[in-house]
Amino acid sequence: MLNNTSQILIATFSPWKNGKRMPTNGMVEPLVEYFSTRYKSVYLLDQPHPGSDILMPRIEVYKYGKLKKVQSSSFLISALSPLLAAQNVSATQVSFKLRDFLSVIDLVIGQKLKIDLFIGFESVNAIAGIFLKKVGFIKKVVYYVSDFSPKRYKSKWFNKFYLFLDKTAARYSDATWNVSEAMPAAREKLGYNMKDFSPQILAPNAFFRKEIKFLPLDKTKPFSIIYAGTLGLENGPDLAIQMMPQIIRRFPSASLTVAGGGRPEDEKLLKNLIKKLNLEKSINFVGFVPSNKELYSLVRKHRLLIAPYKAIRESVRWYADAVKIRMALACGLPVVTTQVPPNGKLAEKAGAGIITKDNPKDLANVIINIFSNKKTYLKMRKAAISAAKENTWENSYSSALNKMDLTN
Incomplete structure (x- = not known):
């Protein structure tokens, strides 16, 4: 059960242009607005999307709704810069996925954080959260999914790897938040035994x-x-x-x-x-x-x-x-x-x-x-x-947390 002293970590992405976060991002504003005004500490790990004009993940620390600190990932992650720069084109890039996974590990272990709820946008982030839960740094992990398709990539081996990551995240997280009910239905059509998966919770897109x-x-x-x-x-x-x-x-x-x-x-x-x-x-x-x-x-x-x-x-x-x-x-x-x-x-x-x-x-x-x-x-x-009228972020996230028994 979450309370007002709980610590939340959100790992997601944003395109960055001319030093500014673009609005077509991984739910940054609604996640920060909802959680930072309700809980003691919220850490936002914003991982720049390929094609952005910055490469290093940005860490924003909010205390009771106010932004208190902004920093970058550690020197360990910055060592990936030459590889990231070489592949900085707006498309799925393996080097950026590696950066995302490591940046979650780096932030939590490097700063010795104890996180009550981790929300990982996309499977790589969720899997990093699952690992950190296994070693005792995180209590609950949410796999947040905004895009899913059984045939996302033309390359057969790459698509199989993509589905493997999704299956792993959806199975071992504490809950999977899907923006559409068509997503768990598609997983079931792939032949997955959904009884082995985490609860599939609808968390639709919404508005303030x-x-x-x-x-x-x-x-x-x-x-x-x-x-x-x-x-x-x-x-x-x-x-x-x-x-x-x-x-x-x-x-x-x-x-x-x-x-x-x-x-x-x-x-x-x-x-x-x-x-x-x-x-x-x-x-x-x-x-x-x-x-x-x-x-x-x-x-x-x-x-x-x-x-x-x-x-x-x-x-x-x-x-x-x-x-x-x-x-x-x-x-x-x-x-x-x-x-x-x-x-x-x-x-x-x-x-x-x-x-x-x-x-x-x-x-x-x-x-x-x-x-x-x-x-x-x-x-x-x-x-x-x-x-x-009622299609609000507050309703979407409150309902999802309630279904996880994390709120009253």
């Missing part, structure tokens, strides 16, 4: 309560649609662009905003597609939005969010918890999505979303139908607002 708000309808732009998220083509931003001519024929003032970052080649392809279809006046390509606050403010100004994930067999999106769908509801927007994301079904069940096929024609037809019937739209908007 202050972020869950919406604009009055008359403060939003009529017939406006937003795509907000990574620009990888597996997420369907090209489908969103290709559907617009059909929508514009029905609603000439219709507009699409494309907000998100990604690989330069994907961004170039999408911009060329906009030009090819003569949609420069109807599509606003805003690119990467640097903060969640700015992104949510932008989303709220629109009438509808589209999440057109492509039905690619080996996509991790079949198992993930699509943040953009939860963001739409938190901002008061109905959502149109495809059969891919698990929480698309939750939005549809709540009356706040519609699932359709992953092609421009079907996406356009659904949106035209929604915009053609004001009563339908208002009903979906009301359902979105209602569904998002």
Whole structure:
């Protein structure tokens, strides 16, 4: 059982650019906000993602909710710098995984910490925590999973190794926090005996309560649609662009905003597609939005969010918890999505979303139908607002801890 004198260690990741932590990170802000305001000491071990402009893990120490100290990993970890620098490209890098594992060991043993609860984001961190529990430094270990796929990597041997790490972490941790119920279901389909695994606990993505708000309808732009998220083509931003001519024929003032970052080649392809279809006046390509606050403010100004994930067999999106769908509801927007994301079904069940096929024609037809019937739209908007009310980080983490019998 945790109490207000408990010590918590969180090991996760962040991309760093120009000396700043990017918002697309491993739940850094909600984890720190939730735990640091409830427990005596919280240690954040932030491991820079490959492609960042810093290489060494950053240690932040919080005491009763206030940041008291910032330091880097020890000289032992810094010895890996030449190898890390040589492989510092945004992709899975074995050298960075080795750094992550060692940085957890280095922090806990090096500073002789006694940790009541360790939260390891991704399997390598969780396995390091499991080892430290075996030798007496940690009491409880959580394996926190935001991405999982039975076929994550094209290389067969590397994918088998990835699944071995996930299986080890999910089996020997004290609990596995999955952001989607599709994750434990996928493990079971792999033939695992789930009775041998740690409790599989749902800890969905969420928002701070202050972020869950919406604009009055008359403060939003009529017939406006937003795509907000990574620009990888597996997420369907090209489908969103290709559907617009059909929508514009029905609603000439219709507009699409494309907000998100990604690989330069994907961004170039999408911009060329906009030009090819003569949609420069109807599509606003805003690119990467640097903060969640700015992104949510932008989303709220629109009438509808589209999440057109492509039905690619080996996509991790079949198992993930699509943040953009939860963001739409938190901002008061109905959502149109495809059969891919698990929480698309939750939005549809709540009356706040519609699932359709992953092609421009079907996406356009659904949106035209929604915009053609004001009563339908208002009903979906009301359902979105209602569904998002309790989707808070406080509820997500409190529920997970309660299921572990760590809180009253």
